[in-house]
Amino acid sequence: MPPTERVFARREAPGRALAAHAEVIAETCHAMAGRFHRGGRLFTFGNGGAATDAQHIAVEFVHPVIVGKRALPALSLTGDVATLTGVGAAAGFAEVFAHQLRHFAAPEDIALGVSPDGRCADVLAGLRAARDMGLLTVALLGGDGGDIAASGVAGHRIVVPSDDPRVVKEVHVTAYHVLWELVHVLLEQPGVLDPGVIA
Amino acid sequence: MSEYRAPLEGMRELYPFLYSGAADLESVMADVRRSTAEKAEEIVALRRRVLALDGPRLEVCAARMAEAFRAGGRLFTFGNGGSSTDAQDVAALFLNPGGDARPLPALALTTDVAVLTALSNDVGFDVVFARQLAAFGRAGDIALGLSTSGDSANLLRAFEEAMRRGMLTVGLAGHTGGRMAELDGLDHLFTVPSSSVHRVQEAQTTVYHALWELTQHAL
Numbered sequence: 001m002p003p004t005e006r007v008f009a010r011r012e013a014p015g016r017a018l019a020a021h022a023e024v025i026a027e028t029c030h031a032m033a034g035r036f037h038r039g040g041r042l043f044t045f046g047n048g049g050a051a052t053d054a055q056h057i058a059v060e061f062v063h064p065v066i067v068g069k070r071a072l073p074a075l076s077l078t079g080d081v082a083t084l085t086g087v088g089a090a091a092g093f094a095e096v097f098a099h100q101l102r103h104f105a106a107p108e109d110i111a112l113g114v115s116p117d118g119r120c121a122d123v124l125a126g127l128r129a130a131r132d133m134g135l136l137t138v139a140l141l142g143g144d145g146g147d148i149a150a151s152g153v154a155g156h157r158i159v160v161p162s163d164d165p166r167v168v169k170e171v172h173v174t175a176y177h178v179l180w181e182l183v184h185v186l187l188e189q190p191g192v193l194d195p196g197v198i199a
Numbered sequence: 200m201s202e203y204r205a206p207l208e209g210m211r212e213l214y215p216f217l218y219s220g221a222a223d224l225e226s227v228m229a230d231v232r233r234s235t236a237e238k239a240e241e242i243v244a245l246r247r248r249v250l251a252l253d254g255p256r257l258e259v260c261a262a263r264m265a266e267a268f269r270a271g272g273r274l275f276t277f278g279n280g281g282s283s284t285d286a287q288d289v290a291a292l293f294l295n296p297g298g299d300a301r302p303l304p305a306l307a308l309t310t311d312v313a314v315l316t317a318l319s320n321d322v323g324f325d326v327v328f329a330r331q332l333a334a335f336g337r338a339g340d341i342a343l344g345l346s347t348s349g350d351s352a353n354l355l356r357a358f359e360e361a362m363r364r365g366m367l368t369v370g371l372a373g374h375t376g377g378r379m380a381e382l383d384g385l386d387h388l389f390t391v392p393s394s395s396v397h398r399v400q401e402a403q404t405t406v407y408h409a410l411w412e413l414t415q416h417a418l
Contacts, residue, residue, distance in 0.1 A: 002254065003258065003412075004413065007408070007412050007413070008247070008249075011246055011405060015239060015246065018235065018238075018239040019236040019240070021235070022236050025232075025235045026231040026235070030224075048297075049291055049292060051287075051291075052284040052285070052287045052288040052291065053284070059281060060281065165297075169288075169404065170401060173400060173401045174242050174397075174401050178235050182234060185231060186231070189223065192223055
């Protein structure tokens with residue numbers, strides 16, 4: 001098999017496996033839409049390549065590519081280099097996301113951590129701080145889900161079954177595009193979110 | 200507030216009587232699940248199309264990138280919005296790949312807010328990447344730009360600057376390739392044939408991962 005075909009072939013099964021997460025994705029979207037509906041904001045975070053995913057997710061929500069979709073409040077905790085280096089130098093790198101969440105987030109918000117192997121200490125600490133404050137916690141993970149899946153700090157988890165961080169990332173991109181789209185589907189159905197229907 | 204929160208977050212089985220709109224919710228959630236499965240199929244099929252269209256050309260491009268790195272070339276990446284995060288991902292992957300892979304010199308032109316705001320404020324957003332390439336770029340370096348439409352003015356200006364300077368130029372576009380497809384002299388252009396911006400970005404991620412892996416392989 002030519003090398004390019006080998007590279008692409010490794011994507012097939014994990015790409016298809018996202019369909020198996022349809023239930024988790026639907027529940028996650030419903031919970032996220034509920035938070036946005038009540039004024040919650042989304043905070044995203046991750047390391048390395050996943051830091052760029054955190055920023056991609058935030059821009060997706062703040063400035064949708066599909067014309068006519070409303071802007072939703074989302075912020076990546078990876079973009080402020082002064083804060084990242086400041087907290088990292090003073091309290092240690094494991095604290096960089098948790099610190100920002102403790103001092104910027106509110107209980108009605110959403111924390112979404114991305115970790116392709118599930119073993120990022122700062123993502124784990126961020127999700128833990130968020131859960132302790134009452135935020136909705138979502139994790140995009142890969143491999144066996146690592147410490148983050150084992151810890152149970154994320155109320156909603158999507159684990160991509162691949163040990164290649166690049167393959168995991170590709171499925172994550174589809175997963176968060178779908179999350180974004182379906183959050184809007186649910187937000188446009190006020191009947192399924194409006195506290196008014198819950199009597 | 201708190202009395203609303205629990206049922207809204209997946210506990211409706213515990214409190215079905217709280218949901219006067221329960222039937223609606225069920226049908227919406229069924230749609231949502233179906234939509235996820237459809238999109239997973241779509242991207243798998245789109246990746247197959249990209250491989251069929253561009254497989255051999257990806258290998259050629261990676262060989263030329265490897266050649267450029269061997270000769271001391273550096274990689275500069277750029278894009279707007281979601282594609283700016285891909286530009287950063289590409290640069291981070293080449294520079295700090297982890298494991299046994301070989302780190303290579305790469306810089307995303309999207310991260311320095313001082314430079315981006317200075318150029319936008321003083322000259323205009325169209326030059327934010329071109330002016331950085333004018334400052335950094337040398338013959339033999341690589342310019343890699345990502346756009347879903349292929350129409351971003353600042354990418355077109357950047358590629359023109361890169362070509363003037365004798366850099367190897369690599370473009371990732373979507374749909375029909377837009378104005379990037381009309382650029383005279385672009386060395387490599389990979390166009391993901393989809394009208395969905397999201398599916399284009401997902402397949403482009405695979406394209407640059409393939410370029411990285413094949414480049415490492417060629418080195």
